[in-house]
Structures are given as C-alpha cells and as structure tokens.
Amino acid sequence: MRRRLKTGDMVLIAALLLPLVVALPRLGGPGGPPEMWLTWVGKVSGILGLAMMLLAGAVSCRVPGFDRPFGGLARLWHLHHWLGFAAFILVMLHALALGLAAVPASLDAAVATLFPPLSHGALWLGWLAWAAMVVFLAPTFDFFGKPHYQRWKRLHLVSAAALLLGLGHALLLAGEAWPWWLLGIAGLGAIAWRKGVAPSRRHPYRVEEVVPLARGVVELVLRPEGSGIRHEAGQFVYLSPLDERLAAGRGEEHPYTIASSPADARLRIGIKDLGDASHALQTVTPETRVLVEGPYGEFFGRRFPERDMLWLGGGIGITPFVGGARDLASGAAPEGRVQLIYLAQDDARAYYRQELEEIAGRVEGFTFTQHFSREQGRMTEAFLREHCPDFTEREIYLCGPPAMNAHLQRLLAGQGVPALRIHSEVFDFL
Structure with a gap:
C-alpha cells in the first residue's frame, strides 16, 4: 500500500477525529494523578476505537467508483482491514485503561467498573460489541489458518451486530450524539447497501463462449443482456456464475480482471484454475447466466x-x-x-x-x-x-x-x- 495520502485518506482522517474533537472539551486534558490520566486514555481510545469500527464498515460499501479516491479497491480493503484491527486494539486498551484507573480506589472498584450490575445496560452493550468483534475477527488471525473465503464473507453480518451494539454503547454515554449518528449511518448504511441493495444491482450477462487458452486456463466471453458495464483497461469485476451444473462456486462472487478493450461490446475475462470456483468455471456451460458487479480499480489510472x-x-x-x-x-x-x-x-x-x-x-x-x-x-x-x-x-x-x-x-x-x-x-x- 502506498504511503502517499490520497483524497479518500484525508476524508477518513477527518471523520475519525470528528467525535474526538467534539468530545475533547468534556474530557479535559491527560494531566493529574495516574488514575485521571488512565481515565483520559481509556475514553480517548474508546472514542477512536469505535470511530474506526464504524469507518471500517463505511469503506466496505464497494460502490463502483467509490474506491478511486482511495487508490483502488485493493488499497481500500487494506484500509478496511487495518481500521478493523486497530479498532480492536483500541477497544481492548479502552477497557484496560478504565479498569486500571479504578485500581487505586480498590480492586473491587476496578472489577465493578468493568463488570457493573446488569442494570448498567450501556456498559454491557459495549461488552457485547467486543464479543461480536472477537467472533468476526478470530478467523482472520494467522494461527487459525487461511479462512474460507465465502464463510468469512458471511461473517460480515456479525460485524454489523458489533457496529450496532457499539453505536448503542456510545449513544447512551456520549454528551454529543450527532457525530455518532453520522458515523453510524455511514457504517451501518454501507453494510445494508452491501448485503441488501447491491446484489440486486448486478448486471446480467450470458456466457457466449469459453475459449481454451492453455491447460487449466480459459477466457470467458460474456454477452450483456442489457446495457452492460462500462470499464477502463486494467479494471476488474466480481463475477457470480449461475450455471446449475457447476461443481462449485454457483452464486458465489469472485474478483476477476477484465481482459477486453473498453470498446469491445463483449466482456472478456481470463480465468486460471486456482481454486474450486475457478476450476469449475473452466467448464461453465455456454448460454448460462452470470452476474457482474463493477467495475473496480484504477490500475492504469495512477500514472x-x-x-x-x-x-x-x-x-x-x-x-x-x-x-x-x-x-x-x-x-x-x-x-x-x-x-x-x-x-x-x-x-x-x-x-x-x-x-x-x-x-x-x-x-x-x-x-x-x-x-x-x-x-x-x-x-x-x-x-x-x-x-x-x-x-x-x-x-x-x-x-x-x-x-x-x-x-x-x-x-x-x-x-x-x-x-x-x-x-x-x-x-x-x-
């Protein structure tokens, strides 16, 4: 990922700092005895952690063209990944710092700060949000091995629960709620778009021809049923085949680079046998339908x-x-x-x-x-x-x-x- 800041990066930084800037007058400074300093650190890390969670959701919307101010979809997903990881670390720091801040009073006070009676619903919403984050992020840790692609994508619904619970936690405790409403609408709205609206907006195509290029490599020639997509050289799409005779991958979406000229009325996609879904596409049935979403990326646009x-x-x-x-x-x-x-x-x-x-x-x-x-x-x-x-x-x-x-x-x-x-x-x- 390139170190040069993009236009989209600037917007993300401004959105990330917005709830903190609004809350700072109420938080005061980090000075004073250790317990006051720890309390300040705990609150600031909590604000930044939740803001990162919501922004990680917001950048997952995958609307064609939205990725370009960030340097392409691949780079945007790297930002999504690191926002989610940093959010998890900051949420852990949030709980640890607030618990340690209460230790000088007594150990019981520290435990009660982190685990109050169930009547303190706002705090328990925070713990539930953390638990949902653990369920969602655990499969991505290396010691579990490489996660199953489609199963991991379905787990994104758990991330929506984490965002919703975390937002409830913040709204019940924040003095100024409007920054959280803005970030909440962005994060949860993006997930709603991705899971609810976007699948219905995919472009239908027909497999006109399957051209063998080499052993285990074919080029699919796709004919649009309607107007189709407009793309630039070097961009890619998500392809979802609907051939009922496929051994694997039916209805699943996977990214493939476009190999056709933007002037070509057909969409041409080179596919190598690299997994169950791409293996099955080697023998996809001509005239069956596929759904195409995109285009994404700006490979040749950065020059x-x-x-x-x-x-x-x-x-x-x-x-x-x-x-x-x-x-x-x-x-x-x-x-x-x-x-x-x-x-x-x-x-x-x-x-x-x-x-x-x-x-x-x-x-x-x-x-x-x-x-x-x-x-x-x-x-x-x-x-x-x-x-x-x-x-x-x-x-x-x-x-x-x-x-x-x-x-x-x-x-x-x-x-x-x-x-x-x-x-x-x-x-x-x-």
Missing part, C-alpha cells in the same frame, strides 16, 4: 502522462495488460511508448502470446517481449536493460503471482525506481 510505460505481467496476471493492449489495438491513443514484458514459465504458459505479438506488429509505440523462466531463470537487471534500457525512467506496472511481484519490487527498488512509479494490485480477500 504521470509524460512518462513511457513498462508493463510486467506473469501468469494469469497478464490479463490487465491484454486489456490494455486490446485497447491500443482498438484505436485508443497511447500516451507515450509502452513496453510489455511477458514473464511465463515457457511458451505453453504464455496464454495470449500470439495475439500480443500481432498487436505489437501493427500498433506503433507498443513493444512486446517474452521472458521464459525455464530457459532464462528469474528476471534480472541485465534482461531489463537489454530489452528496455530506460526502464528506470518509466512508469512500471506489475501483475502476476505474489512471488514474482515481490521479486520485481525488490529488483526495481534496487535500481533506484521510486515506489510511487511502481504500480500493482493484489486481490487477496477482495
């Missing part, structure tokens, strides 16, 4: 127009570059020169090679180079300098397996390429 571009694609990560190349072939005016280097194991795994060679042969300013790891080993500085001597001066785009991306990031950074000119997206838990 300086005055620079030439270097595209480095590997495996099924070649698909955004195929979409970009097809866009150039359809007549889109290139902004400077474009060099595409296709990193594949061998010729049999270079899925779109012939088409990309043909596009390079007729589109001025677009160059295509292949790199086969079985013959040439890992990508090196020498290979880059031979085939793209000015690569350190270009905008560079990466998409491929995580190990490839990590190797290229290290290689480029070692050659002095600034991080702001290296662009990549990872779809983990999108």
Whole structure:
C-alpha cells in the first residue's frame, strides 16, 4: 500500500477525529494523578476505537467508483482491514485503561467498573460489541489458518451486530450524539447497501463462449443482456456464475480482471484454475447466466502522462495488460511508448502470446517481449536493460503471482525506481 495520502485518506482522517474533537472539551486534558490520566486514555481510545469500527464498515460499501479516491479497491480493503484491527486494539486498551484507573480506589472498584450490575445496560452493550468483534475477527488471525473465503464473507453480518451494539454503547454515554449518528449511518448504511441493495444491482450477462487458452486456463466471453458495464483497461469485476451444473462456486462472487478493450461490446475475462470456483468455471456451460458487479480499480489510472510505460505481467496476471493492449489495438491513443514484458514459465504458459505479438506488429509505440523462466531463470537487471534500457525512467506496472511481484519490487527498488512509479494490485480477500 502506498504511503502517499490520497483524497479518500484525508476524508477518513477527518471523520475519525470528528467525535474526538467534539468530545475533547468534556474530557479535559491527560494531566493529574495516574488514575485521571488512565481515565483520559481509556475514553480517548474508546472514542477512536469505535470511530474506526464504524469507518471500517463505511469503506466496505464497494460502490463502483467509490474506491478511486482511495487508490483502488485493493488499497481500500487494506484500509478496511487495518481500521478493523486497530479498532480492536483500541477497544481492548479502552477497557484496560478504565479498569486500571479504578485500581487505586480498590480492586473491587476496578472489577465493578468493568463488570457493573446488569442494570448498567450501556456498559454491557459495549461488552457485547467486543464479543461480536472477537467472533468476526478470530478467523482472520494467522494461527487459525487461511479462512474460507465465502464463510468469512458471511461473517460480515456479525460485524454489523458489533457496529450496532457499539453505536448503542456510545449513544447512551456520549454528551454529543450527532457525530455518532453520522458515523453510524455511514457504517451501518454501507453494510445494508452491501448485503441488501447491491446484489440486486448486478448486471446480467450470458456466457457466449469459453475459449481454451492453455491447460487449466480459459477466457470467458460474456454477452450483456442489457446495457452492460462500462470499464477502463486494467479494471476488474466480481463475477457470480449461475450455471446449475457447476461443481462449485454457483452464486458465489469472485474478483476477476477484465481482459477486453473498453470498446469491445463483449466482456472478456481470463480465468486460471486456482481454486474450486475457478476450476469449475473452466467448464461453465455456454448460454448460462452470470452476474457482474463493477467495475473496480484504477490500475492504469495512477500514472504521470509524460512518462513511457513498462508493463510486467506473469501468469494469469497478464490479463490487465491484454486489456490494455486490446485497447491500443482498438484505436485508443497511447500516451507515450509502452513496453510489455511477458514473464511465463515457457511458451505453453504464455496464454495470449500470439495475439500480443500481432498487436505489437501493427500498433506503433507498443513493444512486446517474452521472458521464459525455464530457459532464462528469474528476471534480472541485465534482461531489463537489454530489452528496455530506460526502464528506470518509466512508469512500471506489475501483475502476476505474489512471488514474482515481490521479486520485481525488490529488483526495481534496487535500481533506484521510486515506489510511487511502481504500480500493482493484489486481490487477496477482495
């Protein structure tokens, strides 16, 4: 995730600080004896923790276009993840600090502060919110192993309960309630949109053709039933197949990069057999329906127009570059020169090679180079300098397996390429 603040980041920071700024006159300062200081820390951490919980919900709305001020949906989900994690830590600090603040009076007073009689409903709403957070977040901790994708998504309903209970806790205790109403509407409204409204707004398509590209790799050609979506090169969609004969993944949504030109009336999506759902899609029945949601991302939107571009694609990560190349072939005016280097194991795994060679042969300013790891080993500085001597001066785009991306990031950074000119997206838990 890039360190440069985006417009969306500024809005999040302002929203996060709003309830704290409103509450500060009532909280006073952190001075005085230790118990007063701990009380102040407990209240501030509680305010920030709940605000982060509600904002984590707000950024999960996944409305097409909403992700762009944040640098794309992948980056927005990283923000969502860290807001949720930081909220959990701050809520724990909130309870610990308030309990410790009562210890100088007596141990019984500390216990009563944290666990009062049941008639103190506001405090017990806070504990219930914490319990719901534990249920929701526990599967994401590494010692449980990688969580099941669809099961983890269904657990988001538990996160809605955590937000609702936490909001009730704050509204009963806050002096000024309006900041919490604003954040509550944003957080709970986003979840209501995501779970209730958004599924009904997906675009219906038909599987017109299933084109084999290699063993375990196909390209789906989708025909819109209505107007379809409008997209840019490098964007991705969520695809939900409805073929009743699928062995897995029916009705499930998974992200896939668009490989078609924005000028193409059909939506083309390259899919590699990487799991149960993508395996089943290798033999999806033609003319069955799929639902498409999106588009998302701004892969090629993050650049300086005055620079030439270097595209480095590997495996099924070649698909955004195929979409970009097809866009150039359809007549889109290139902004400077474009060099595409296709990193594949061998010729049999270079899925779109012939088409990309043909596009390079007729589109001025677009160059295509292949790199086969079985013959040439890992990508090196020498290979880059031979085939793209000015690569350190270009905008560079990466998409491929995580190990490839990590190797290229290290290689480029070692050659002095600034991080702001290296662009990549990872779809983990999108």
